[in-house]
Amino acid sequence: MVAETTKQNEPTTSWMDTPPRYPLLRHYSAKLVANMPWLDKLSNPLRNWTQSLFGNPKDASYRLKDFLSGVWFGHPVHPVLVTIPIGAWTSTMVFDLAWLGSDEDKGMARSADMMMWLGLAGATGSAATGLANWVDTDGQEQRTGMLHALMNGGITVLNLTSAILRLTGQRRTAIALSSTAYALNIYSAYIGGELAYSTGIGMNRTIVEGGPDEFVAVMDAKDLAEGKLTRVDVDGTPAVLVKDGSTICAISATCSHLGGPLDEGTYKDGVVYCPWHNSGFSMCDGCVVNSPAVYAQPTFAVRIRDGKIELRRLEHA
Template sequence: MLGQALIHRIQRARGLDQVAEKVSGSVSAVTRPTPVKNALSGSWLGHQLHPVLTDLPIGAWGAATALDLTAGEEGAAAARRLVGMGLIASAPTALAGASDWSDTNGKDKRVGLVHALLNATASALQAGSWIARRRGRRGVGVGLSLVAVGFTGVSAYLGGHLSWVRGIGVNRTAFQKRVGRWTDVAAELDVAEGELRRLTIDDIPVVLTRHRGQLHALSAVCTHAGGPLDEGTLDADGCVTCPWHGSRFRLADGGVERGPASVPQPRWEVRVDAGRVLLRSA
């Protein structure tokens, strides 16, 4: 398939790495403050923000093109407004996407870079279209928008590959089954304060720890990208930080304290019976 051939070519383009790493470093610096990272990652939303925002510019530009092709001069004013609305919406959409992209690696980062460049090109063309329409050159504006929509379509194809083929942004615990029975996992006295102990219950990795004397357990696979939480760090506030991208989760309820994770970490109930620690899905 032509699309797959394009993706494979981009994945092998190691020449993109230098640019990607430089841009990624700048994005990481901008998103380092926790409120910024959480806002752009969608930690407050329950899933990633970028896919939600993409509907706004694509929808506005698609509607503008539909008016261009079917409404003629009667729809010219509305089409110009829609092009402008898409441009406004494209800014936060790009910021959210850049934040997500900065936490990818290797082949995915290369594809994401081309995805971003295509979107930037489409936005520049739509800006030119809006200016042309504003100056009364509707035909030029329509032509620029049509070309821009083509770039957007190719970019969307690459974005779909990252999401649905590569699983970027997909909750890595989504298919973990619930364990309803209490399962004996350790002796209570063997769990030291601050230790992050990895266990396996029905093939599900779990991290068990003791914080301020109280036992807590979460699924050990980070919801963001699958990082091993048992290899992370436990802080004084009772939060565990993933070693891969720095997502931070509360032990008490699995809630996200810092992105890029946007989905809470599955929590496990803990019970102590006759000196033994038992767990089950919360």
């Protein structure tokens, strides 16, 4: 590594805002997003509006966010639904090409049109579920998600216009619009992949954590205060304990959503709430009480022996 010299008092850029060097596609894509600060002027009002729409975890309206996020599904719903518009519009392009090369076969035209409308229907669900995942991001991820959403919105408008033109008989113009939309869709899908795989939006943050198969002593039983979230180390794995009456419960201290420290959150009525995005988990079994988390927390078996609290990892993340 060659040392780099900088001028004294020269402002430095955080590593979080520095684009990756390789491969070049990721590098220039990240630079593009970094050079579009105007996206923040759009994303901040949209995030505030979306948060007010969903409300708080205790509100009935928040159940919609739980549904769109995928609490019932076990992982985000968005990756499943995006296959519908992508697959349908790919079929549209194939049928359009077949129509162009088959003396304007009416069967190919009808098939292309059916797939176009199916893709538009799938795009609606994809947008709603994507919004539910995006609203809890910030920084570069929020800006990248905003660009992804704007591109998808433009793609949908192009395809909707194409669908209407097909109804009026202007098929060749419609094909030109849908082909342009498909080209844009390839890059937009790439950005979506960056959010999911490079920045980890929607991934289970506890999946890399281990835990012992045998009981490990973590603290003196007398030192665990009633109702207080207490962080302990279980053979290298962070866990959070709480004593509620005669019951002691323990789950992973790393929030499965974006890695927040649950021990710094709040505990009420058997539920711990993450201090970062308010994900709620049952302390007794780690299940998700409310989104944005969709993955349950790993749990630990608890026992007291010789005055020590001992924990053992129970199940896979």
